[in-house]
Amino acid sequence: MKILVINCGSSSLKYQLINMEDESVICKGICERIGIEGSFIKHEANDGKWTVEVPFPTHTEAFAKVVEMMTTGEGKVIDDVKEVSAIGHRVAHGAESFKESTLVDDEVIAEIGRLGAIAPLHNPAHVLGLNSAKAVFGADVPNVVVFDTVFHATMPRKAYMYAVPYEWYEDHKVRRYGFHGTSHKFVSLTAAEFLGKKPEELKIVTCHLGNGSSIAAVDGGKVVDTSMGFSPLAGLLMGTRSGDVDPSVVSFIAEKTGMNGTELSQYLNKKCGFLGVSGVSSDCRDLEIAAGEGNDRAALTLEMLVYQIQKFIGSYTAAMNGLDCIVFTGGIGENSASTRAKVCEGLGWFGVEIDAEQNSKRGLAVNDITGANGKVKVLVVQTNEELMIARDTKRVAFGE
Numbered sequence: 001m002k003i004l005v006i007n008c009g010s011s012s013l014k015y016q017l018i019n020m021e022d023e024s025v026i027c028k029g030i031c032e033r034i035g036i037e038g039s040f041i042k043h044e045a046n047d048g049k050w051t052v053e054v055p056f057p058t059h060t061e062a063f064a065k066v067v068e069m070m071t072t073g074e075g076k077v078i079d080d081v082k083e084v085s086a087i088g089h090r091v092a093h094g095a096e097s098f099k100e101s102t103l104v105d106d107e108v109i110a111e112i113g114r115l116g117a118i119a120p121l122h123n124p125a126h127v128l129g130l131n132s133a134k135a136v137f138g139a140d141v142p143n144v145v146v147f148d149t150v151f152h153a154t155m156p157r158k159a160y161m162y163a164v165p166y167e168w169y170e171d172h173k174v175r176r177y178g179f180h181g182t183s184h185k186f187v188s189l190t191a192a193e194f195l196g197k198k199p200e201e202l203k204i205v206t207c208h209l210g211n212g213s214s215i216a217a218v219d220g221g222k223v224v225d226t227s228m229g230f231s232p233l234a235g236l237l238m239g240t241r242s243g244d245v246d247p248s249v250v251s252f253i254a255e256k257t258g259m260n261g262t263e264l265s266q267y268l269n270k271k272c273g274f275l276g277v278s279g280v281s282s283d284c285r286d287l288e289i290a291a292g293e294g295n296d297r298a299a300l301t302l303e304m305l306v307y308q309i310q311k312f313i314g315s316y317t318a319a320m321n322g323l324d325c326i327v328f329t330g331g332i333g334e335n336s337a338s339t340r341a342k343v344c345e346g347l348g349w350f351g352v353e354i355d356a357e358q359n360s361k362r363g364l365a366v367n368d369i370t371g372a373n374g375k376v377k378v379l380v381v382q383t384n385e386e387l388m389i390a391r392d393t394k395r396v397a398f399g400e
Helices: 059-071 106-117 123-137 150-154 166-172 181-195 247-257 261-270 273-278 284-292 296-320 330-335 337-345 385-398
Strands: 002-008 012-019 024-032 040-045 048-053 084-091 143-147 203-208 214-219 222-226 325-329 366-368 377-381
Touching: 002 123, 002 385, 012 059, 012 385, 024 059, 040 059, 048 059, 059 123, 084 123, 084 385, 106 123, 123 143, 143 385, 150 181, 150 222, 181 203, 181 214, 181 222, 181 325, 181 366, 181 377, 181 385, 203 296, 203 330, 214 296, 222 296, 247 261, 273 284, 273 296, 284 296, 296 337, 325 330, 330 337, 330 377, 337 377
Parallel strands: 002 084, 084 143, 203 325, 325 377
Antiparallel strands: 002 012, 012 024, 024 040, 040 048, 203 214, 214 222, 366 377
16 A cells, blocks of 8 residues: 655645555655746655756646656656555644544535635645645545644643633634644654553653744643644744744834734744844754854853753643653754753753763664663654654545
8 A cells, every 4th residue: 555645835745655564655755836936846766866847837737747756757666646545635734623634525625725714824735735636636546634733632621722812712713722743643652662651651741843843741642732832833932933922022022113913923933933042043053053163142042942841841741740751853853962961951850861872873763862760761753744644544544
């Protein structure tokens, strides 16, 4: 069985074809600049890489090119598109309409489109991708949507409600949703398997740290709280996102600068976080270099990141009334040994201790960096959202 995993942005289409017999990646790639001059596809297969410039007026032409690259030429991996058993689509926001991964029909696509009001940067692009997939692959190939928000749907009301008029929730669905759910689910299940435990037996804090970052409290296999909120802007400071900010700051800056709500939202999403505080870069690697060279604002940014991660781990330990395991994942979580070390240094009173030599290793699917006297397991797990989407797609489409 082969499943095609799709992640559509407004001007991009990422894909992986996965062999579900051994869960290996058969090919992968990305179509970029869809609807923009200079569009191209990058395709990887058979130990080769190809970049081809090709006009993509819409996502439909991009899907057609993906099929062509998979079925012809040096990058060919299948003889016919009929070998694709199902297509799994990553969708950012399911709100309260979708509490689990779902088989696609016209009403599902319509509802994802309606949710564009609360996810304007993501859901409209997902609708384009779903319609284009149907046009290219035909109605007989099952499509499944896997939502970033679904794993967090187990949060209790006390965790997801905001202290605003209840009518805002009833009328406009204003609440905490959480994101990166596919990643949090994958690494928490992987951690349980590695530790030889059932997910129901563990209290885990999963730290997905990258250009976008979120932390989740996973108690007995279910999320009870998470750092992102109504949108991915909430929680930790990130590459260009501010994270949590006193709402009065927004109105204050609006008065001082004359920026409107849309402009301020763009600013908080695109000009803040690492970039805004450091003035150097939105990339943690650049900040570590700059801090090493004596840049005070870069050092401050990294200190803020570590401090905020520690606070979330502490509060989530209290929320779960215990802690068995901390998991680091994502671009920063998997690759920044210094960030992991500094976070754990401040958690000694939890019984957290790491092994410095093991912490320095990279490239392991699961790396146990727990120190000899550590009472809480600390793992680094390579996330694999595409595989999680493929597994969900197989389960929903075929009951397997």
